Amino acid sequence: MLLLDIKNLTIELETPDGLIRAVDRVSLSLREGETRGLVGESGSGKSLVAKAIVGVLNRRWRITADRFSWMGQDMLQVSAEQRRKIIGRDIAMIYQEPSRSLDPTALVGEQLEEAIPTSLLDGYWWQKPFLRKKKAIALLHKVGIRDHQNIMQSYPYQLSEGICQKVMIAMAIAKNPKLLIADEPTTALESTTQAQLFRLLASFNQLKGMAILLISHELESVARYTQNLSVLYCGQLVESGDTTAILKHPFHPYTHALIKSVPEFQPDLLPKSPLYALPGSIPTLQHLPIGCRLGPRCPNARKECVKTPNLERLQNHYYSCHFPLLKRDES
């Protein structure tokens, strides 16, 4: 069953110089128990998409979509209050810098207990505080923190970034969400802790059937832990489909460049040889090119590229490019 179904999501920012289209017609769908990676460089709008899903963008952003449904319910029709209730029940999100997202003035234990919804505790009201504490400890154990006594009694600044992120995950899974959105969960962490966290997320996905939307700018880690992949560039969806299929044969020049720029996917590359890189840099939001936004940097750009390409489909593989890399002559 489709959990989340978004078609042509557009997010615009109102500025004195007019509307800036930060996210341009992005489609995204998630089935139950699916893990999907959302990859893009900084400024590609991947965090915006996530924030639009959970509805935490402020009023300066204008969000429109052709279709935006959560478990068959159209989220654009329901009232803001209703929407908040549904999302609060079903979707959880973890943020980039855990030590900054936790409340620095409260103990970790208090924050964790607060995140557990009362409806999940069955017992009489006088038992609830006790049950709540028990549940909090169980949650900490679940994310792999054994020393719950000390952790519950600490403030966020006393803990390492990795532990903070685990606490954030514990808070996120406290309400048994159907979808967990992880927005760059590992940028602040070291490589050994990173692997631990990804394994943790993967185990929740397998054991509880929790769908995971993993947002990151690092293709290699996302590719290892997800089934499906969506690639964003400058707010446009360039390619989406099965992860292994995309890695094996990308259709869009941007995905192709992204894969080739990571040494991990190029086992035959000699050490110290130059990496493949697109010229130029990511345009700023004020100076977006018209049409396909990769245009000025694209090696295969032609005249037609000033028109925005439509999302085309080849089996289960979506891409938006006028001149896809369909032949298997490169690489």
Add this chain to the structure above:
Amino acid sequence: MSILLEVSGLGKNYYKQRGITRKKVTALNNVSFRLHSGKTLAIVGETGSGKSTLAKLLVGIEKPDSGIIKLSGEQVDISNYKKYNHVIRFIFQDAGRSLNPLQKVGQMLEDVLRFSTILDAEQRRVKIRKTLKQLGLLDEHAEYYPHMFSGGQLQRVALARALILDPKLLILDEALTALDPSLRAQIVNLLLELQQQDGLAYLLITNNLQLVRHISDEMLVLYQGQAADSGLTAEVFANPQHDYTKKLINSAL
């Protein structure tokens, strides 16, 4: 190939005040390595393993408690940074935050030359122009403020500030980690090109093992202030000795 930098038995302790007694924290203990000119040495380790302490000791921000640092065979007092900042330059993790937002890029580069060289105004101008060109920036970029650059260009500006004194060794403290993949590829290419042209040596401090494998000749794994593994990169990857190195390499592959 000449040995550019030779470090032997380097150690550094920090002290924490505990009432009237002091608690000793060993940040770095008996670390030795050699770096040839034109080569890259990668230093890998978890936080608190002494990577950054080592970098600070090499540029003279901190003084070592024990050990010898030799530059091209001569023992030096590295904390005399006025004398040695020509040779060893440092690049920080976040280029955007390590540049002064109130200063134009040209002015910043000019300051570096004014404080550390004996060039006159005209020579400085020529030198700045040459360095900007070397890094793929334009002359008019000298009139820009840091916020007018994009992320990749900022990293180039930071590189320009480091390279303008024609150093022999560049220390990159997580300088490539925060960049986006395509930008990182660009900067890596630039660094490799500079190494081939000018025989620059790099000391790369990073967590990204794929990158280490690609661009470094030798690597040194630090664990709790001690050298856990060292040697040629390919050998360390193929045959790690220390348990921590094994764990690290397994987690990345």
